Amino acid sequence: MGQTIVLTGMVLSAMPVGDYDKRITLLTRERGKISAFARGARKQGSQLVAAANPFAFGEFELYEGRTSYTVVRAGISNYFRELVDDFENVYYGFYFLEIADYYTRENADELHMLKLLYQSLRALEKESLPNRLVRCVFELKAMVINGEYPDVFSCMECKKETELSWLDVNQGGMYCASCKKGHDAIPVSPSALYALQYIITSTIEKLYTFTVSGEVLASLERVLTACRKRYLDKTFKSLKVLEENLGFADFL
Numbered sequence: 001m002g003q004t005i006v007l008t009g010m011v012l013s014a015m016p017v018g019d020y021d022k023r024i025t026l027l028t029r030e031r032g033k034i035s036a037f038a039r040g041a042r043k044q045g046s047q048l049v050a051a052a053n054p055f056a057f058g059e060f061e062l063y064e065g066r067t068s069y070t071v072v073r074a075g076i077s078n079y080f081r082e083l084v085d086d087f088e089n090v091y092y093g094f095y096f097l098e099i100a101d102y103y104t105r106e107n108a109d110e111l112h113m114l115k116l117l118y119q120s121l122r123a124l125e126k127e128s129l130p131n132r133l134v135r136c137v138f139e140l141k142a143m144v145i146n147g148e149y150p151d152v153f154s155c156m157e158c159k160k161e162t163e164l165s166w167l168d169v170n171q172g173g174m175y176c177a178s179c180k181k182g183h184d185a186i187p188v189s190p191s192a193l194y195a196l197q198y199i200i201t202s203t204i205e206k207l208y209t210f211t212v213s214g215e216v217l218a219s220l221e222r223v224l225t226a227c228r229k230r231y232l233d234k235t236f237k238s239l240k241v242l243e244e245n246l247g248f249a250d251f252l
Helices: 087-103 112-123 131-146 190-201 213-232 237-246
Strands: 003-017 021-028 032-038 057-064 069-078 151-155 164-168 173-174
Touching: 003 032, 003 087, 003 112, 021 087, 021 112, 087 112, 087 131, 087 237, 112 131, 131 190, 131 213, 151 164, 151 190, 164 190, 190 213
Parallel strands: 032 069, 151 173
Antiparallel strands: 003 021, 003 057, 021 032, 057 069, 164 173
């Protein structure tokens, strides 16, 4: 016998099913990533029309059947309307949703990824923060949460913690100038290194409390491009749209 449960989460994606329904993917605090049917969500006047769309965040009451979930009702606290009304912002947002979908699993503890996703979407709505910086922060912190990211705190060979200036992502970390020889490494400025260390060690709540110069941002983008190629074995549709329409390109 099924029962209803209430989960807090965000809609990562939605796809039409039949004439009036949707199948949504939810990232939840309590049960990780799950799929659920939203009956009538494409029917005019349904209370689920707005709730069964990407970015919708709130409480979802679900009927838990033997093999699937069905949305009974939803109380949405944030639709991220300012985000979805801006072309650039919304595609950054879709990119973040795709990464969250890539990393998360059902019945796993995905609280940190949910918090990171929520705070990052809020950061995209802030005019004071460049979207390119928000993207770098989100990408690296998502890798940290997944447990696979470069060591930027000591030299991979001599273990020295100072004068680190070269990153070899394939080897998994930083090198000082003395140990760099023979490695296919990219330069990392001291300010960029400090930013990387801050992102890795900071709590999610304090991630978006800084900004950087254009030169440092370019350095961060080179690092995260290399990290993405190394650690994320996937092509993201929304990232392709960003690169094609906003003139972005890999920085290596």
